[in-house]
Amino acid sequence: MKTKTFCTYETAWCPGCGNFTILECLKIALEQLGKNPSEVLIAAGIGQAAKTPQYINANAFCGLHGRSLPAAVAAKIANERLTVIVDTGDGDSYGEGGNHFIHNIRRNVDITHFVHDNQIYGLTKGQASPTSMIGLKTGVQIDGNFNEPLNPVLLAIACGAGFVARAFTGHKEHLIALMKQAIKYKGYALVDILQPCVSFNKTNTFTWYNRRVYELDESYNHKNKIDAMQKAMEFGDRIPIGLLYREDKVTFHQKNAILNQGTPLLDRKTDLNYMNQLIKSYT
Amino acid sequence: MYNLLIGGAAGQGIDTTVSILEKLLKCSGYNVFTTRDFMSRVRGGHNFSLIRFGIKSIYSHSNRLDGIVALDEETIQLHKEQLEDSGFILCDTKLSGLDSRLIRIQMDAMAKGLGNPQVSGSIAVGAVLKLFGESLDNVRTVLQIFIKQQYLDVNVKAVEEGYASTETHFSHLNGMYCDQMLISGSKAVAIGAICAGLRFYSAYPMSPSTVIMETLASKADEAGIVVEQAEDEIAAINMALGASYGGARAMTGTSGGGFSLMVEALGLSGMAEIPLVVIDVQRPGPVTGLPTRTEQSDLKFVISASQGEFPRMVIALRNAYDAFYQTMRAFNLAEKYQIPVILLSDQYLGDTTFTVNPFNPEKIQMISPKLEYTENTEYLRYQYSENGISPRLVPGKTKQLVAVDSDEHDERGWITESAEIRTKMMDKRMKKLEGLKQELQEPTFIGTNDFETLLIGWGSTWGPIKEAVNLLNGDNNPHYAALVFGDVYPLPLKQFKEKAAKAYRIIDIEQNATGQLADLIREETGILCENRILKYDGRQISGEEIVEQIRKGTVK
Numbered sequence: 105m106k107t108k109t110f111c112t113y114e115t116a117w118c119p120g121c122g123n124f125t126i127l128e129c130l131k132i133a134l135e136q137l138g139k140n141p142s143e144v145l146i147a148a149g150i151g152q153a154a155k156t157p158q159y160i161n162a163n164a165f166c167g168l169h170g171r172s173l174p175a176a177v178a179a180k181i182a183n184e185r186l187t188v189i190v191d192t193g194d195g196d197s198y199g200e201g202g203n204h205f206i207h208n209i210r211r212n213v214d215i216t217h218f219v220h221d222n223q224i225y226g227l228t229k230g231q232a233s234p235t236s237m238i239g240l241k242t243g244v245q246i247d248g249n250f251n252e253p254l255n256p257v258l259l260a261i262a263c264g265a266g267f268v269a270r271a272f273t274g275h276k277e278h279l280i281a282l283m284k285q286a287i288k289y290k291g292y293a294l295v296d297i298l299q300p301c302v303s304f305n306k307t308n309t310f311t312w313y314n315r316r317v318y319e320l321d322e323s324y325n326h327k328n329k330i331d332a333m334q335k336a337m338e339f340g341d342r343i344p345i346g347l348l349y350r351e352d353k354v355t356f357h358q359k360n361a362i363l364n365q366g367t368p369l370l371d372r373k374t375d376l377n378y379m380n381q382l383i384k385s386y387t
Numbered sequence: 388m389y390n391l392l393i394g395g396a397a398g399q400g401i402d403t404t405v406s407i408l409e410k411l412l413k414c415s416g417y418n419v420f421t422t423r424d425f426m427s428r429v430r431g432g433h434n435f436s437l438i439r440f441g442i443k444s445i446y447s448h449s450n451r452l453d454g455i456v457a458l459d460e461e462t463i464q465l466h467k468e469q470l471e472d473s474g475f476i477l478c479d480t481k482l483s484g485l486d487s488r489l490i491r492i493q494m495d496a497m498a499k500g501l502g503n504p505q506v507s508g509s510i511a512v513g514a515v516l517k518l519f520g521e522s523l524d525n526v527r528t529v530l531q532i533f534i535k536q537q538y539l540d541v542n543v544k545a546v547e548e549g550y551a552s553t554e555t556h557f558s559h560l561n562g563m564y565c566d567q568m569l570i571s572g573s574k575a576v577a578i579g580a581i582c583a584g585l586r587f588y589s590a591y592p593m594s595p596s597t598v599i600m601e602t603l604a605s606k607a608d609e610a611g612i613v614v615e616q617a618e619d620e621i622a623a624i625n626m627a628l629g630a631s632y633g634g635a636r637a638m639t640g641t642s643g644g645g646f647s648l649m650v651e652a653l654g655l656s657g658m659a660e661i662p663l664v665v666i667d668v669q670r671p672g673p674v675t676g677l678p679t680r681t682e683q684s685d686l687k688f689v690i691s692a693s694q695g696e697f698p699r700m701v702i703a704l705r706n707a708y709d710a711f712y713q714t715m716r717a718f719n720l721a722e723k724y725q726i727p728v729i730l731l732s733d734q735y736l737g738d739t740t741f742t743v744n745p746f747n748p749e750k751i752q753m754i755s756p757k758l759e760y761t762e763n764t765e766y767l768r769y770q771y772s773e774n775g776i777s778p779r780l781v782p783g784k785t786k787q788l789v790a791v792d793s794d795e796h797d798e799r800g801w802i803t804e805s806a807e808i809r810t811k812m813m814d815k816r817m818k819k820l821e822g823l824k825q826e827l828q829e830p831t832f833i834g835t836n837d838f839e840t841l842l843i844g845w846g847s848t849w850g851p852i853k854e855a856v857n858l859l860n861g862d863n864n865p866h867y868a869a870l871v872f873g874d875v876y877p878l879p880l881k882q883f884k885e886k887a888a889k890a891y892r893i894i895d896i897e898q899n900a901t902g903q904l905a906d907l908i909r910e911e912t913g914i915l916c917e918n919r920i921l922k923y924d925g926r927q928i929s930g931e932e933i934v935e936q937i938r939k940g941t942v943k
């Protein structure tokens with residue numbers, strides 16, 4: 105599948121990297137949703153995955169390592185008409201940006217967060233990421249990683265996120281469908297996308313994931329938080345992918361007394377009469 | 388001019404009592420200058436405020452007192468030495484002591500009699516008004532600002548009872564400046580930001596900067612701004628950058644510790660060319676330091692904070708009037724040059740209330756990013772230009788795409804490692820400094836053109852230095868002048884060089900341990916300023932202290 109609207113560019117990724125699939129699916133999802141490039145903002149921090157905004161025909165905010173969430177939510181606060189997507193890696197999202205991850209779930213600004221989760225640091229050439237499994241050997245974790253891996257989807261559900269999904273680059277149509285749902289969801293939506301790192305993660309390979317993942321079917325009720333947490337914890341011989349949890353929640357824009365009045369923040373003006381009145385209140 | 392100290396423990400309501408009293412004095416037409424000295428605790432300890440008021444302009448606090456309102460014994464013990472023989476100590480009858488200057492009234496008993504022990508502060512207010520020969524004219528109007536409706540009557544009654552409880556001690560002065568504003572430095576910054584069209588403020592609470600966030604939050608609904616408390620200062624500045632990129636005029640504020648966390652993102656503002664205003668309300672460091680006290684020790688830090696090289700502007704605020712206009716100017720400079728502009732304030736300036744002429748927001752014409760694109764060529768966010776400034780568009784407002792990048796990038800905003808582009812982009816960004824230098828405001832000159840001694844300082848010491856120069860030149864042989872810098876980076880040096888050439892000696896006055904401004908001046912001009920009056924005990928130097936140090940001859 106090729107998309108026109110969001111174009112195709114040369115990348116700096118390794119051949120066979122899961123990033124290609126995620127990028128392609130993102131472009132298709134945006135195109136199928138009928139988005140115009142000028143209304144879409146792709147934000148990222150630093151990392152191999154975080155180069156995504158460079159390879160898509162849309163507005164781009166390539167910020168600091170770990171800090172794309174605060175910048176992205178504020179861009180959405182500034183202009184609610186933008187479709188804001190944070191598309192970046194597991195290190196950027198859960199490691200360097202862990203604090204922002206937790207607190208932006210609480211804010212529930214209407215943005216979408218796609219995390220390229222390959223359980224390894226790519227750009228810095230192969231060190232443990234927050235999601236690396238116990239035992240994974242790297243140039244730094246020479247005896248194997250012995251820290252407990254973070255479970256991002258479980259954490260997100262526990263923190264109160266209203267849209268939490270897990271996907272795998274080996275299931276493209278499934279990923280596109282989830283991306284579209286996540287973008288359409290009113291509030292903070294997380295899709296943790298499992299992908300292989302062909303250069304540095306020799307454990308969690310395409311085959312490793314492919315043998316384990318299975319798509320959640322219609323019998324699964326994504327509205328039940330306890331079930332969702334149980335499913336989120338399933339990460340071993342079998343790994344469920346799909347929408348784990350969904351709940352309609354009041355968004356930041358709906359809660360904020362300024363933003364819920366319908367005028368995008370950037371279009372507001374401060375009235376001169378008001379300024380003079382304000383100054384007078386100090387006399 | 389009178390100088391009144393109100394002291395007690397944290398939690399005794401000093402803040403409200405002082406706010407009411409200073410407003411009443413302002414409404415009587417006086418110039419008012421109130422400093423706040425408080426400890427980093429919620430209950431207990433010793434806190435005090437100094438209210439200086441009179442008909443003449445007031446630039447500094449003074450440690451010589453005409454009156455003390457003591458809400459506890461400790462206040463008397465700590466401050467009675469500062470009290471003039473003609474002064475008074477107003478306190479409750481339960482406090483002991485033999486000082487002939489004591490005026491005891493039944494503050495607590497009267498409050499109890501009124502059925503509300505919390506109105507003792509209002510009783511003190513009434514007594515103070517009487518002691519200074521003031522009337523009760525504005526009492527109800529002023530109390531309404533600070534006291535909830537249901538407690539208004541009892542507090543008015545309390546002021547009246549306090550008033551009746553004592554006799555006039557000092558002769559009445561005739562105030563004539565009723566139209567002035569009474570505002571603190573931090574509140575002037577907040578109002579300046581609103582008048583500049585601020586739309587988004589994100590910050591993490593940190594003394595002494597929190598007043599700015601609280602002031603903005605209290606006006607957010609009426610002013611149409613979003614104030615967001617961030618999870619940390621890193622989020623605060625990155626949010627401000629995201630909002631600014633998104634087209635909302637944005638600002639963040641903190642003190643030195645929070646600024647330390649913001650440093651990397653300061654560079655993002657410089658590299659990605661996103662307009663940003665950051666205020667650092669300084670307190671003594673390093674690290675936690677003295678959280679509620681004052682210092683000017685972040686100058687060298689903020690002018691060089693963040694890795695790499697990029698243009699920035701640093702403006703130190705000198706008083707509340709300056710705070711308002713410089714805040715507005717900071718937004719314009721940030722927008723015009725697409726750079727970070729850092730405002731330097733400190734606890735002294737931030738928490739001190741000043742009477743000033745009403746601000747006029749129309750004095751500064753605000754500039755905004757373009758909301759349409761009329762060129763026939765493809766839009767390039769980082770287009771090379773003569774002055775280094777590229778056209779800034781807001782994403783989503785036109786068909787053009789806006790890409791910003793923390794990596795070195797080409798004109799379009801895409802990553803590059805090209806040596807040629809790198810050099811051109813660095814040159815483009817650094818070229819903005821040349822434009823900025825044309826915008827610089829020379830330091831304020833104070834005193835006589837006939838000077839022998841030139842005092843130099845920056846920011847909040849403006850007031851104390853001005854008072855010192857006035858005092859030193861008070862005899863018939865004026866020899867003193869001063870230059871107080873507002874713009875500190877880039878450093879405007881034209882006037883300094885002229886004056887320094889004429890000066891017999893230069894004395895640097897700063898609230899830090901090393902003399903950071905003097906060092907910068909030497910770096911830029913080679914002029915060494917050996918004489919330094921440096922104070923770093925967390926308390927602001929007063930005009931009188933400067934005079935004393937100069938007269939003592941401890942400085943050459």
